[in-house]
Structure formats: C-alpha cells, structure tokens
Amino acid sequence: MSASLAAPEAVIRGVGAHRPLRVVDNPEIAERIGVPAGWIESHTGITQRRHTAGGETLETMAVAAGTNALIAADVPAADVDCLILASQTHLTQTPPLAPLVAHRLGAHAAGVFDLKAACAGFCLGLAAARDQIRAGTSRHVLVIAAEHISPITDPTDRDTAMIFADGAGAVLVTAAEESGVGPVVWGSQGALIDALVSRPGWLDMIADPGLGHSVLVMNGKDLTRWVLRHSPAIVEAALSASGLTLTDLAAFVPHQANMRIIDMLVERLAIPDTVAVARDIAVTGNTSAASIPLALAALLHQGGTKPGDLALLMAYGAGVTYAAQVIAVPAAVRTTGGQP
Amino acid sequence: MRPGTRTGHAQLLGVGGYRPDKTVTNAEAAARCGVTEAWISSRTGILERRIAGPQETLAAMAISAARAALDRTGVDPADVGCVLVASMSHTRQVPPLAPDVAYRLGATTAVAYDVSVACSGFCYALAQAADHVRSGSTRYALVIGAERMSDITDPADPGTGPLFADGAGAVLIGPADTPGIGPVTWGADGGRDQTITMTSTWAQAQANRAGPPPAVTMDGGRVWSWIRSQVVDAIGRTLSQSGVSFDDVAVFVPHQANGRIIDMLVERLHLPDHVLVARDITHSGNTSAASIPLALDRLYTERRARTGDLALLFGFGAGLAYAGQLVTLP
Numbered sequence: 189m190s191a192s193l194a195a196p197e198a199v200i201r202g203v204g205a206h207r208p209l210r211v212v213d214n215p216e217i218a219e220r221i222g223v224p225a226g227w228i229e230s231h232t233g234i235t236q237r238r239h240t241a242g243g244e245t246l247e248t249m250a251v252a253a254g255t256n257a258l259i260a261a262d263v264p265a266a267d268v269d270c271l272i273l274a275s276q277t278h279l280t281q282t283p284p285l286a287p288l289v290a291h292r293l294g295a296h297a298a299g300v301f302d303l304k305a306a307c308a309g310f311c312l313g314l315a316a317a318r319d320q321i322r323a324g325t326s327r328h329v330l331v332i333a334a335e336h337i338s339p340i341t342d343p344t345d346r347d348t349a350m351i352f353a354d355g356a357g358a359v360l361v362t363a364a365e366e367s368g369v370g371p372v373v374w375g376s377q378g379a380l381i382d383a384l385v386s387r388p389g390w391l392d393m394i395a396d397p398g399l400g401h402s403v404l405v406m407n408g409k410d411l412t413r414w415v416l417r418h419s420p421a422i423v424e425a426a427l428s429a430s431g432l433t434l435t436d437l438a439a440f441v442p443h444q445a446n447m448r449i450i451d452m453l454v455e456r457l458a459i460p461d462t463v464a465v466a467r468d469i470a471v472t473g474n475t476s477a478a479s480i481p482l483a484l485a486a487l488l489h490q491g492g493t494k495p496g497d498l499a500l501l502m503a504y505g506a507g508v509t510y511a512a513q514v515i516a517v518p519a520a521v522r523t524t525g526g527q528p
Numbered sequence: 529m530r531p532g533t534r535t536g537h538a539q540l541l542g543v544g545g546y547r548p549d550k551t552v553t554n555a556e557a558a559a560r561c562g563v564t565e566a567w568i569s570s571r572t573g574i575l576e577r578r579i580a581g582p583q584e585t586l587a588a589m590a591i592s593a594a595r596a597a598l599d600r601t602g603v604d605p606a607d608v609g610c611v612l613v614a615s616m617s618h619t620r621q622v623p624p625l626a627p628d629v630a631y632r633l634g635a636t637t638a639v640a641y642d643v644s645v646a647c648s649g650f651c652y653a654l655a656q657a658a659d660h661v662r663s664g665s666t667r668y669a670l671v672i673g674a675e676r677m678s679d680i681t682d683p684a685d686p687g688t689g690p691l692f693a694d695g696a697g698a699v700l701i702g703p704a705d706t707p708g709i710g711p712v713t714w715g716a717d718g719g720r721d722q723t724i725t726m727t728s729t730w731a732q733a734q735a736n737r738a739g740p741p742p743a744v745t746m747d748g749g750r751v752w753s754w755i756r757s758q759v760v761d762a763i764g765r766t767l768s769q770s771g772v773s774f775d776d777v778a779v780f781v782p783h784q785a786n787g788r789i790i791d792m793l794v795e796r797l798h799l800p801d802h803v804l805v806a807r808d809i810t811h812s813g814n815t816s817a818a819s820i821p822l823a824l825d826r827l828y829t830e831r832r833a834r835t836g837d838l839a840l841l842f843g844f845g846a847g848l849a850y851a852g853q854l855v856t857l858p
Binding site: 195301305308402 | 616
C-alpha cells in the first residue's frame with residue numbers, strides 16, 4: 189500500500205461570511221422575555237442579533253459563506269478536495285447537508301461530511317482540515333460553519349432567546365510550505381453533558397403531542413464556570429504547541445458566547461492590550477459554530493489585523509467540547525447579507 | 529509558528545461490535561409490511577436482523593462496541609485522545625452523541641465529535657481519524673458507527689422496514705511504522721440528495737403533530753443505478769490510487785446495504801474467487817454507519833480474518849455520498 193510522501197502544512201487562504209438580513213434588536217426580545225429595555229445589553233453585551241429572512245435557510249447561508257470563502261481565496265470550487273460542514277441545526281436525520289452544499293457550490297470532486305460538535309464545530313473542522321492537508325489526503329478543504337438556531341430557540345426563554353442567532357462563516361484551507369494553522373488543543377468533558385441540551389428529544393416530541401417544541405435549554409452558569417476554570421490551561425497549551433506566547437498574538441477570537449464571558453476571559457487570561465479581541469457578539473449574537481469565522485471576518489473587515497498576524501481561536505460549547513489553535517490571519521475576506 | 533510533529537502512519541489495532549439482543553425474523557418483518565418471507569429474502573438477502581430495546585440506547589451500544597475493540601488491544605480508554613461517532617439516528621439536536629460516549633467509556637480527556645454522512649459515515653470518520661493520528665493530533669482514536677435505524681424506520685414500508693436494523697461497531701486506530709490505512713477515496717452527488725431522505729424533517733413534524741413520524745424513504749432504483757456506476761468507479765480508484773489490484777486484496781467489506789447490491793458489486797468489480805466478501809447483512813440487516821465495523825467484527829468472531837490481510841472497506845448511501853479505503857487487518 190503506497191502512502192503520500194508530501195508533507196505540506198495548512199494555511200487559511202480566505203474567509204467568507206454571510207450575515208442574515210433581518211436585524212432583531214433588544215427591545216423586540218426584551219418585550220418577549222419580560223425584561224426592561226437595557227437589561228439585555230447590560231447582561232450579555234449584545235445590542236442586536238440577526239435572524240434569517242427573505243428565504244434564507246441553513247443551506248443558503250452555508251452556500252453563501254462557502255462561496256465567499258472560495259472567492260476570497262481565489263480557489264475554484266472544483267479544486268475543493270473536502271467540504272466539512274459544521275452545524276448543530278440541520279433539523280433532519282438524513283440526508284446530511286454537506287452533499288447538497290457541495291453540489292450548489294460546484295465542488296463536485298469533494299468528499300463531504302457534516303461535523304457535529306455544537307459551538308466547537310468550527311475549530312474542530314479547522315483541525316480536521318489541517319490534519320487532512322498534513323496527511324496528504326487533501327490540498328484544499330472548505331470548512332463551513334452554519335447555524336439556523338432561531339427554530340430551536342424558545343423566543344420567550346430568558347437564558348437563550350436574547351443570546352442565540354443565525355449566520356454562517358467559512359474558511360478555505362490550503363496546502364502551503366509554512367504553517368498557518370497550528371496544532372489543535374482539544375478535548376471533551378461529558379460530565380457536563382446537561383449544560384446545554386435541546387429538549388424534548390425529537391422522538392419524545394413525536395410520541396407526546398402534549399409536549400412543546402424542541403428547544404435549547406442552557407445552564408449557562410455551569411458552562412461559564414467550566415470555561416473560566418479551564419481556559420488558562422487550554423490557551424497555554426495551544427500557544428506552547430505552536431512555540432508561541434501571548435505577546436506573539438495580534439488577535440484573540442474566542443467563541444462569541446456572551447460579552448461578559450469574553451471580558452472575563454480577557455482578564456483571566458491576561459490578554460495584553462496590544463491584542464485585538466473579537467467582540468462581534470455585540471451585533472451578531474451567539475451563532476454557535478458560526479461565531480468564530482463570523483468574528484474573524486468582522487475583524488478582517490475592520491482592518492484591525494494585517495496578513496500573517498497570529499490569532500488565537502478558542503471554541504467551547506455543548507458536550508462540553510472545546511478546541512483551540514493559533515492561525516496566521518489571511519488577507520482575503522468576503523461577506524454577504526447584512527453588513528456588520 | 530511551529531507546525532507540530534507528524535506521527536507518520538496509522539493502522540487499525542482492534543475491532544469490536546455490539547448486536548442488540550432481540551432478533552426479528554423475516555416472518556415478523558413480512559407481517560408488518562404486508563409481504564412474504566420469500567419476498568424479503570429474495571430482494572434483500574436478509575434472513576434476520578437485530579432491533580434494539582429501550583435499554584440499548586445509541587450511546588450504550590456505541591460504548592459496548594468500543595469496549596470490545598479496546599479489549600482486543602489492551603489499550604486503556606484513558607489513553608484514547610479522540611472519539612469519532614458516525615451515526616444518522618441520533619435523534620436529539622444538541623448535544624452530539626460522541627462526548628457522552630467518550631465520557632462514559634472512560635476516555636475522559638478525549639475530544640469527541642460526531643461525523644454525519646449516513647451509511648458512508650464510518651469510512652469518512654475512519655479517514656479523518658487516520659489523518660488526526662498521522663498529523664500528530666492524537667495517538668489513539670476510536671471510530672464508532674452506531675445506529676438505531678428502527679427509531680427512524682416505518683416497519684410498514686416494504687422498501688425500508690425489513691431492511692434497516694440496529695447495532696454498533698468500532699475500531700481502535702493508532703500510530704504505525706508502515707501504512708496500515710490507505711488513502712481515502714470519497715465523493716458525493718448532492719444533486720441527488722433526495723434519493724434517500726426522510727418523509728418529513730423534524731421541523732415539519734413539529735409543525736404537524738398529527739402527521740406520521742419522520743421515517744427514512746428511498747428510491748431503490750435510483751440508489752441501485754448510482755451504486756452501479758459511480759460507486760463501482762470509485763472502488764476502482766481506491767485500488768488504483770494505492771497501486772494495488774483485487775489480486776492483492778484478501779477481504780472486501782462493502783457497506784451492508786442489501787444482499788443483491790453486494791452481489792452486483794461482486795459481479796461488476798469482477799472480484800476474484802479468493803476475495804472473502806463480508807455478508808453480515810444476512811443476519812444483521814442494514815445498520816447504516818455501523819454495518820462495516822459490524823461486518824468486520826463478524827469476520828473476527830468467525831475466525832475468518834487473518835492478521836495482515838488487506839481489506840477493502842467501502843461505504844455508500846444517503847447524500848448521495850461514498851467513501852472507502854484499504855486497511856490492513858489487525
């Protein structure tokens with residue numbers, strides 16, 4: 189059995205994003221969940237979020253973000269060897285979504301799979317892309333993270349309705365001589381499996397017409413405590429795996445869970461003032477797996493970084509599953525839909 | 529940025545399976561969908577299948593299969609760094625299945641995520657896990673296929689009711705000095721993604737609570753012609769890109785879709801007589817992502833697998849998507 193002799197590294201060539209058209213502002217949500225105006229912003233740092241409108245679906249957002257990443261990277265869809273679709277909101281058992289998205293993009297030569305790791309899905313997909321490239325399996329991998337969370341969110345639930353939102357982001361990862369995606373530091377902690385779940389399960393929902401819709405139920409305190417306790421070790425490990433320290437970073441792009449958690453992370457991790465911290469959550473909400481590529485796209489549009497700058501990505505979410513890695517920031521970014 | 533150290537190669541270390549206790553005969557399956565026993569056996573090659581009971585949850589079956597694979601190797605679950613679960617029948621939106629499986633298995637520091645691409649899910653997950661090992665992201669990885677297809681199958685549908693079944697299979701992989709898992713061949717035809725689909729999405733079922741529960745439905749004729757052309761070609765490429773022919777292959781383990789499909793593949797691929805063809809479908813039915821590791825497991829329990837044998841694994845199904853690779857049997 190022969191094996192590939194190539195030993196390339198992985199680099200992000202382009203970033204794509206799609207922000208849904210409908211802006212949902214805080215007064216609209218505040219009324220639904222019964223809190224005073226101003227309460228949402230003071231508790232979450234979110235001033236608005238976006239929901240799908242005008243025919244936007246999980247599929248159309250994924251296709252738009254993927255198209256944008258390909259255009260930004262200037263790589264033809266036909267050259268994509270693998271398309272990884274990270275999402276927790278494809279609301280059917282089969283078919284998976286990745287084959288249709290690949291077809292719409294024209295990625296006819298690609299292997300395709302859906303990756304399910306909740307909010308950590310993008311960083312795991314990026315690690316999967318890096319390892320495919322380093323192993324010689326693929327030369328071009330399109331990682332798309334897309335979420336249509338509003339259908340599984342209870343619009344009257346204080347813990348989730350003000351937080352979760354829709355959107356899609358993508359990166360095109362290619363083979364290169366120099367490493368642009370560092371080693372991943374990752375893990376899961378199944379003891380906290382109940383911290384974020386959808387209830388009821390679909391079969392229970394079907395069996396009992398008296399049950400309500402299946403929606404996300406979150407114990408934010410447990411998740412936040414876990415993240416704050418473990419993030420210093422995760423970040424230290426991700427940096428040292430790439431031979432770096434905090435002072436080498438130009439940007440920090442954590443999962444956009446909640447602005448207060450981002451603030452606490454910045455303090456707990458002693459992120460230097462010189463590091464740009466992604467705070468896309470203010471206008472985008474928490475888009476689960478899509479939050480990091482959306483935040484990265486916003487950072488690039490704002491011009492806060494220059495190509496080759498190093499950014500630390502850190503994702504965590506239901507499971508609990510986490511992943512962190514350092515990337516070299518690309519120059520190319522393209523966003524469609526509502527502008528940030 | 530320092531790139532990280534590669535491991536080199538990956539190999540299969542152990543195989544395990546879990547088959548539910550309850551056997552459903554063709555007589556029972558036939559009565560449920562209004563056909564005869566002979567109709568089922570002649571059209572599917574299936575004589576019986578296993579259906580999971582309430583205690584045999586997806587996670588429980590996945591854990592049992594993974595433990596069996598670990599037991600054959602002596603590797604401690606705590607040393608597993610990565611757990612990938614392939615399934616199309618995890619019927620809760622959040623969280624994914626893998627973290628619970630990893631935690632209860634004792635792989636408490638492993639990263640765990642789900643790979644969802646229906647019946648080809650196991651071969652996709654195996655390819656990805658092999659790359660995680662080769663790239664140095666993990667040392668040991670568990671690849672598990674687990675299905676409770678009975679939860680999403682209408683027993684009254686003759687096209688799917690007698691076909692789909694439950695179970696779980698797993699392989700442990702780890703680093704190797706020589707290639708033990710060959711390059712993957714993968715692809716999809718998403719333009720035909722409705723060939724195998726659900727009768728309704730969960731969103732539709734939620735909006736229409738009086739309607740029938742979502743169930744797998746498929747256009748068997750279109751599936752057949754896709755396999756006959758694209759999958760057969762892809763299997764040929766799997767061999768050619770590794771520089772081998774069927775002369776070098778000892779075992780063929782296709783997705784256990786249907787006995788007639790396996791017969792067609794054997795004929796179209798001009799498989800030489802010496803190639804052992806896995807036909808676990810006869811007693812296990814079509815267990816989707818679990819079918820390939822379960823079929824491998826049977827080769828071990830029947831003592832027909834020989835260490836060092838070259839085996840061709842090939843998964844195909846809903847998407848429409850396929851993936852496969854050559855492996856050296858542990």
